[in-house]
Amino acid sequence: MAAKKLCESFSKSLLDEVHRCGCMKQTGVSLRYMMEFGSKPTLRNLLISAQFLHKELPIRIARRAIELQKLPYGLSDKPAVLKVRDWYLDSFRDLKSFPDIKDNNDELEFTKMIKMIKVRHNNVVPTMALGVQQLKKALHPKVHNDGLEEIHQFLDRFYMSRIGIRMLIGQHVELHNPNPPPDVVGYIHTKMSPLEVARSASEDARGICLREYGSAPDVNIYGDSNFTFPYVPNHLHMMVFELVKNSLRAVQERFMDLDKIAPPVRIIVADGLEDVTIKISDEGGGIARSGLPKIFTYLYSTAKNPLCEQPDLETANVATMAGYGYGLPISRLYARYFGGDLQIISMEGYGTDAYLHLSRLGDSQEPLP
Template sequence: MEVNITKALSVCKSLMKDIEKWGCLKQTGVSLRYMMEFGSAPTHKNLLISAQFLHKELPIRIARRAIELHSLPHGLSLMPPVLKVRDWYLDSFRDLISFPEIKNMDDEKEFTEMIKAIKVRHNNVVPTMALGVQQLKIISEDPDKIDEFLDRFYMSRIGIRMLIGQHVELHNPNPPPNRVGYIHTKLSPVNVARNASEDARSMCYREYGTAPDVNIYGDPDFTFPYVPAHLHLMVFELVKNSLRAVQERFMDSDKIAPPIRIIIADGIEDVTIKVSDEGGGIPRSGLSKIFTYLYSTARNSVDEYENCDLGITSNVTMAGNGYGLPICRLYARYFGGDLQVISMEGYGK
C-alpha cells in the first residue's frame, strides 16, 4: 500500500514538472484571417502541419490553465467542482505529451481522434467552474481576483476549443457552402439573429407560457466572415436576458409587452449588433457588477448542465447562472470585438 502511494505521488510530481516546463513556453496566437486562409485548402499536407502545430501548442495552453487551477485565491482551488476541472486538464495534458511525434497521415488521424475526445472531456468546464464559484460565495464576496482568473481561464478555453474544432472540421469531406472549418465566410448576422431569437423565445415560452416579439432591423443580404456558433451564443444570451426582463416587468400588467429590437449595422471597421428592450433597465449600482462571475440579476441558482459546449444546452434556464454576460463578452473579444451594456433605469437598455 505504501509503495503504491509513493509511486502515485512520484508520478504526480513528475507530471507537475512537465506542466511547469510547458507552462513557461510562449503560446502562439492564431487570427481568424489565418485560419480562413490556411483552411481554405485542407490538403493532407496542411492537415499534417495543423496537427503538428496543435501537438506543440495545446500542451502549452492547457499547462498554463492547470498551473492556475492549483493556486487560485480565496480557496477556490479546493472546491470539489474546481478539483474536477483540474483533473480534466491534467488528463488532457498527459494525453497530449504522451502522444508520439506526428510523422504521417495515420498519426494525424489518430491524433485528431484524441483531441476530439479531449474536447468532449472538457464540455462541462463552464458550468462546473460556475458551481465552484457559486459555492465560494459563502466564503468570499470579493470578486476581483476571481474575475481576472476566470476571464483568462474562459478566454483560453475558447481558444483551445476553437483550435481543436477548426482542425477537426477541416476533415469534413463535404463541408457546407462557404465554410472553412468552424468559420462561415459569408455569414448573415440577420439570419443568426433570427435563429438565436427564436431559440430564446422558445425558452421564454417554456418558462412563462408566453414571450415578447423580437423585431430585427438590418440588411438580410449583408454577410461577413465569422464563427456562427460564437455569434449565435452572444445574440441568444442577450435576447434571452431582454425577454426575461420584459416578461417579468409586464407579466402582471394590462399592457402588451413591448418587443425586443435588434439592429444590425455594417460599419467601415465594425459590425455592430444592438439588442434593446423596455425591461426596466439595470440600476446604476448594479452596472459595475454585471460582468462579474459572482453576480446575477435573476433569482435562480446555478443548475447542473449536461453536454455544455458553447454555453447553450437543453437544460439551460432563462437566467441566474451569473456567467452569461461575462462569457459573451469574452467571445466578442476573442476576435477583437467587444460587448457593452448601456442601461436606462426605469426604461431598459
C-alpha cells in the first residue's frame, strides 16, 4: 500500500533527488552565529540567509523523509506516519522547484514559501504521536515492553531535526519584522530574563491545571530578577511549562483527597559561569526508580492518552494537561539543541526535582542527527 501511494503521488525523479540530497552533509549553526548574523538584517544578509536555507533545508528534510520510509515494526505504513512523510516530500518538492535566489524579490518570495512550509508541519508532533499509538495498538504487548529502542532513537533524531528546521525558518522569517522589540533578534532575545519566562510559563501551566482539576498548587520562583542572558524565550517557555505542568499534576493528584493544603512547586534560577540552571521541585510523591528510565521514552505516559479520546487529528493539537508521553523527551531535546540538558532526580514517596541546564555561551553547534 505504502509503496503504491508513494509512486502515485511523487515522481521517481523526485524520490531519486530525495535520496541524492539525503546523502549530503548538513551544516550546523550556533546560537551566537544566528544572533550576530541576524543583528544586522540588511538586504544583503537576508539574501545570504535565504541562499543558505535554499541549500540546507532540502538536505535536512530529505534525510527525515528517507528515515520515515524505513521504520521498524511497520510504523512507516501507519496512516498518520504516511501523512507526515507526505508533508516532508511536499516540502522537499517546493524547495527543490524554487529557482536560485538572485535578488531581494526572489528572497521575499522564498520567505513566503518557507513560511508556508513551517505551517504545513505545525501538527507533526501530534500526528507522529498518533502513528506511534496506532503501532502500539497493533503490537504484541511483549514487544513494546522490551523497549522499542530503534523507534525511540529515530524519534529523538526526527524531533531534534524538526526543532532545527523550525528554528532556521522561524529565525529567517522573523528577521523581516520591520519593528522588532528592543533586544530581540529574530527568535532570540539577547537579554532574556529566565525568571520572567519561568513566571509566564508557570501561569500558563497553572491555568491548565485549574481548568482540569478546579484548583492548582502555588508556584514560588526564586532567583535574581535582573539577570538576563541570550536565549530563545519560546523554547524556554515550552520546557518550563512542560516541567511545571508535570509537577502541578503530581502534587494536585497527591493532595486532592487529603484535607491538607497542597505544598507549592518551587522554581530556582541560578546563573553560573557556563550554565544557567533552573530547578523545578515538587512534593508530588516522586517516581518509582523502575519508572525513571521510561520517562524519556515516547511510548510511555502515566496519564490517559488524549489521542484515544480525540482520534481526530485536527483536535490533537490542544494543550492537554498530559498524555502524549512526549513532554519530557521533547523538552530534553530543546535543552540539548543549544548545548544544555535536562535531568530528573526523584525521591519516591516525596517528590521530584527537574534540573534544566541551559548553556549560556551560545557557542555549541546544533546537534545534527
